Amino acid sequence: MKHFSARRVAFVAIVIVFAGSCSGCALGAAGMVTTIAPMVAEGSAQIIGSQVAMQQSGDTGATKEENADKCDQLVRVPIGVEEIRKTKAGVIESRQWKIAETSGDPIWIVDRSQTEDAPEDAWQPKPGIANLLFxxxxxxxxxxxxxxxxxxxxxxxxxxxxxEQFDSMTGAFGAGVGTFKWRDRTYSYVLVKHLPCFKPEKEK
Structure with a gap:
């Protein structure tokens, strides 16, 4: 199965923009998906999902030292990033992360803006994830x-x-593991064990 390059994806996007068919709207899904605003057509989502299914990444993705351009792209064009865990009781919990720019290098921080009533560590159960058709x-x-x-x-x-969002994800985190859907829109997702490019904030 042929691999769709980021350049080809960008070309397709520009062609469609000139055709006048684009619009965006904010997205929130089952308390997890909160930061990106796509409109998704049918076709390559299924191809991406099938060609990378079960190819879970185990590394850190891009590094600032070796992939400065990709890391800079991630700062310019943020994407959705959630830390996900499964408890021994079989409950999926998550907390959202984002990049914060500091006087030094940017760092990853837990986004507590959406979790005012959550515990200090921001972990919350996400039972609605089961409805997103991963x-x-x-x-x-x-x-x-x-x-x-x-x-x-x-x-x-x-x-x-x-x-640009797709490029940010694949450039920094690597190729997708699979897809999920929310309100008939399809997203590609990646799983990694460590955040790429920048150091995470220290746990309190």
Missing amino acids: DPPLFQMLKPGEPEYLAYAPADVVNVSDS
Whole structure:
């Protein structure tokens, strides 16, 4: 199966933009998906999902020293990033991460803006994740007590913003593991054990 390059994705996006068919709207899904705004067409989402299914990443993705351009792209074009874990009781919990720019290098911080009533560590149960049609199933990919970072972006694009988000994800986190859906829109997701590019804030 042929691999869709980021350049080709961007080209398709620009062509469609000139056709006048793009628009965006904010997205929130089951208390997890909160930061990206795609409009998704059918087609390559299924191709992406099938060609990378079960190819879970185990490394840190891009590094600032070796992939400065990719890391800078991630700062310019943020994507959705959630730390996901499965408890011994079989409950999936998550907390959102984002990049914060400091006087030195940017760092990853836990985004507590959406979790005012959550515990100090921001972990919250996410029972609605089961309704997002993860393929491969997210529940089966998580091991109890071993949290991972889930990054996501539009699986197919209809505008330049969608293409840039997809490039940010694949450039920094690597190729997608699979797809999930929310309100008939499809996203590609990646699982890694460590955040790429920048150091995370220290746990309190």
